[in-house]
Structure formats: structure tokens, C-alpha cells
Amino acid sequence: MTQSSEKKFDFEEAAVIKHDIKKAPKTGDWRYMTPQVDKEKCIGCTTCVPFCPDAAIEMESRGTQNVERKTRYAKIDYDFCKGCGVCAQVCPVKAIAMEKNK
Amino acid sequence: MNKELTKNFASGHSACAGCAFPTIVRTILGESPDPVVISNATGCLEVTSTLYPYTAWKTPYIHSAFENASATISGVERAHKILSKKGKVPKKVKFVVFGGDGGTYDIGLQSLSGALERGHDFVYVVYDNGGYMNTGNQRSSATPYGAATETTPTGKESFGKVEMRKNLMEIVAAHHIKYAAQANVAYLSDLKKKAKKAFETEGPAFLSVFSPCTNNWKFPTSQYVAISKLATETNFWPLFEIEDGKYKVNWATETPKDLEEFLKTQGRFKHLFSEKNAPVLAEMKKIVKDEWQRLVNKTEEV
Numbered sequence: 001m002t003q004s005s006e007k008k009f010d011f012e013e014a015a016v017i018k019h020d021i022k023k024a025p026k027t028g029d030w031r032y033m034t035p036q037v038d039k040e041k042c043i044g045c046t047t048c049v050p051f052c053p054d055a056a057i058e059m060e061s062r063g064t065q066n067v068e069r070k071t072r073y074a075k076i077d078y079d080f081c082k083g084c085g086v087c088a089q090v091c092p093v094k095a096i097a098m099e100k101n102k
Numbered sequence: 103m104n105k106e107l108t109k110n111f112a113s114g115h116s117a118c119a120g121c122a123f124p125t126i127v128r129t130i131l132g133e134s135p136d137p138v139v140i141s142n143a144t145g146c147l148e149v150t151s152t153l154y155p156y157t158a159w160k161t162p163y164i165h166s167a168f169e170n171a172s173a174t175i176s177g178v179e180r181a182h183k184i185l186s187k188k189g190k191v192p193k194k195v196k197f198v199v200f201g202g203d204g205g206t207y208d209i210g211l212q213s214l215s216g217a218l219e220r221g222h223d224f225v226y227v228v229y230d231n232g233g234y235m236n237t238g239n240q241r242s243s244a245t246p247y248g249a250a251t252e253t254t255p256t257g258k259e260s261f262g263k264v265e266m267r268k269n270l271m272e273i274v275a276a277h278h279i280k281y282a283a284q285a286n287v288a289y290l291s292d293l294k295k296k297a298k299k300a301f302e303t304e305g306p307a308f309l310s311v312f313s314p315c316t317n318n319w320k321f322p323t324s325q326y327v328a329i330s331k332l333a334t335e336t337n338f339w340p341l342f343e344i345e346d347g348k349y350k351v352n353w354a355t356e357t358p359k360d361l362e363e364f365l366k367t368q369g370r371f372k373h374l375f376s377e378k379n380a381p382v383l384a385e386m387k388k389i390v391k392d393e394w395q396r397l398v399n400k401t402e403e404v
Binding site: 054 | 107113116120129156316322325
């Protein structure tokens with residue numbers, strides 16, 4: 001294989017699949033149960049965050065409306081949430097409830 | 103989408119709802135201090151993360167056949183070694199192989215053995231779901247005794263798998279590698295610690311991670327963390343590591359839970375609770391107890 005000396009590693013010449021999240025399929029439409037976070041109950045412990053298979057949970061700041069030193073709450077990205085219910089199962093204070101889609 | 107968690111492995115992959123391996127992949131890759139190159143044996147992870155023309159991987163990624171994922175990474179690692187010596191590529195890169203138990207215990211064992219023996223600097227991660235789940239739950243040598251699969255069905259004459267599962271950790275340890283560990287997806291801080299140690303190890307390191315399969319173990323999608331936890335609490339899946347040939351148990355209890363508590367959560371063990379299969383259940387308990395005792399004896403060896 002001949003390669004010009006300037007272009008040592010032009011990986012673009014090979015098969016490169018570019019990562020484009022905007023075009024990627026959204027898995028939110030798999031869901032038949034929807035997790036609902038009770039903001040009042042959520043203590044912001046982040047237990048659910050790493051266990052989500054779709055990394056759909058992020059911690060959101062409560063801003064100025066802090067309740068009993070709780071500064072954050074779990075926010076679910078419904079574009080990707082498949083509704084498996086793992087977050088509701090691992091939640092130590094049962095702040096996430098699974099509701100059937102209407 | 104959580105930006106921190108999806109640095110290496112994005113959302114939008116098509117793994118089943120409630121699957122455990124995305125968590126394993128993200129947790130392990132999150133511990134790597136350097137960029138990673140991944141080789142992936144055929145299996146659920148490969149099939150669900152690389153649906154053409156999309157990919158969930160944000161890292162360089164090579165899909166290998168079942169039998170040569172370790173051989174692929176061996177070549178990549180050696181090529182990187184030479185090219186970095188010539189100053190053509192960045193010096194610090196980590197090499198990771200992901201394989202299911204089919205691609206590790208059965209088909210990929212020879213290439214894994216070869217790569218471990220040659221001492222390439224890579225981390226091998228097996229997510230063990232105890233069977234060929236991607237093709238519809240056929241038995242593998244990681245399937246536990248008594249489990250019902252498509253190729254070891256239950257019925258009048260049979261009670262599921264007749265053989266014991268292969269002790270891969272001892273096979274791996276027999277290669278005199280510096281670090282091998284068994285971890286569980288429910289114990290994330292333990293898994294993180296082990297991943298970190300594996301990345302720090304020079305030469306090959308091996309991680310075996312428990313990964314429940316919601317579809318073929320037949321349990322509700324929400325239960326993978328609870329079931330993983332029970333697997334360790336009943337001593338079915340002990341957490342331990344082997345450093346320079348020395349065994350160390352990372353989690354133990356004086357009062358392990360009854361094995362039934364773990365078994366009754368899954369449809370694949372449902373048949374064990376019939377009267378006819380009581381001896382199978384007893385045998386299974388004996389296997390778990392003996393294996394645990396064997397492990398404890400190993401830790402006491404110097």
C-alpha cells in the first residue's frame with residue numbers, strides 16, 4: 001500500500017462512521033411504562049444515575065428553591081428512556097414511580 | 103442524555119430495556135485515564151451498539167468475530183507499540199476487549215489464552231450472562247447447573263443444564279497474569295476500583311462481571327440490580343480478585359442468604375421448585391457451598 005509522506009494517518013480514508021446524536025435513533029418510543037420523579041421526595045443521592053442502561057438520568061439543580069438542603073433532583077431524558085424501571089427499583093426513598101403510558 | 107456517562111458509550115443503542123451491560127461498559131471505560139481502543143467479540147453488545155449506519159461508540163472500535171477479539175487487540179497493541187516508538191501516534195492508549203461469555207468461555211478461549219500468555223498490555227472484560235442470549239438463550243459453558251435454556255430444556259426427563267459451569271477465573275489465573283478479578287454490576291464502587299486496578303496493571307488484566315439478562319433469565323426489566331445483589335449475597339457470585347496469584351475476597355458475610363432467594367427471582371430456575379427436582383436444588387446448593395469453600399481455602403494459601 002502506498003501512502004504519501006504528508007498523509008501519515010488519514011483515518012478518514014477508511015470506513016469511519018461518524019457519531020451524530022441528532023440523526024441517531026431515539027429509543028424513547030420503546031417505552032410502555034414512564035418513570036415519574038417526585039421532586040419533593042427526591043433527595044438527590046444520584047443512586048439511579050449510573051444504573052440507567054441508557055444514561056438518561058441527569059441531576060438538575062433546584063436553583064433557589066432548596067428544600068431541606070436538597071439541592072438537586074433526578075431529571076429523566078424521555079428521548080432515550082426505554083422505561084425499564086431500574087431507576088424506580090434502586091431509588092432508596094421511592095421517589096420514582098412507574099406509570100403506564102396513556 | 104447524561105453527558106458525563108456517555109463520553110464513550112452513547113444512549114440510543116438498542117440493548118433491551120433493563121439490560122446490565124451498558125452500565126458495565128460505561129463504568130469500566132469511565133475509569134480509564136487515557137483514550138481507549140476497543141475490540142469487541144460478537145455478541146449482544148456488538149449487535150445492539152452498532153446498528154448500521156449508527157454507532158453508540160465514541161471511541162475507536164473494532165468488531166471481531168467470536169474467536170479472535172483478543173487476537174485483534176494483540177495486533178493493535180503491538181502496532182501501537184511500534185508506531186508510538188516512532189512518534190507517529192500518542193503514547194498513552196489503553197486497549198480493552200469486551201466479550202460475552204460465549205465469546206470468552208467457549209469460542210474465544212484460545213485467542214484469550216494466547217493473548218494472556220504473550221503478555222499484551224490490555225484489559226479483557228467479560229460480561230457474563232450465562233448463555234448465548236443474542237441468538238435466543240442457548241447453553242454456554244458459563245451457564246450454571248440446573249438452568250433451563252433452549253438447548254437444555256426442562257421436562258419429564260431433563261431438569262436443565264446437567265454440567266457445572268466452567269471456572270474461568272482459575273484458567274485465567276493459570277496464565278500467571280498480574281491482575282484478574284470477578285465483579286458484579288450491582289457493586290459499582292467495587293467494579294470501579296477493579297477497573298482502575300486493571301488499567302493500572304502493566305500487561306494483561308482480566309475482569310469478569312456478572313450481567314443479568316432480563317429477556318432470557320426471565321425476570322422483569324426493573325430487576326437487574328436487585329438480582330445481581332442477591333447473586334453475591336447468596337455466595338453464587340462471590341467478589342474476589344487475584345493479584346500476583348494471591349486470592350482476596352472483597353465481599354463476604356457470615357450469614358449468606360438462602361440460594362432459593364436468588365433462584366426464585368428468575369424464570370429459568372422455576373422448575374427447580376417442583377417436588378421432582380428437589381435433589382437438583384440440593385445439588386445446586388452443594389455446588390455453591392463447595393465453590394465458596396474452595397475460594398476461601400484459596401485465600402488462605404500463601
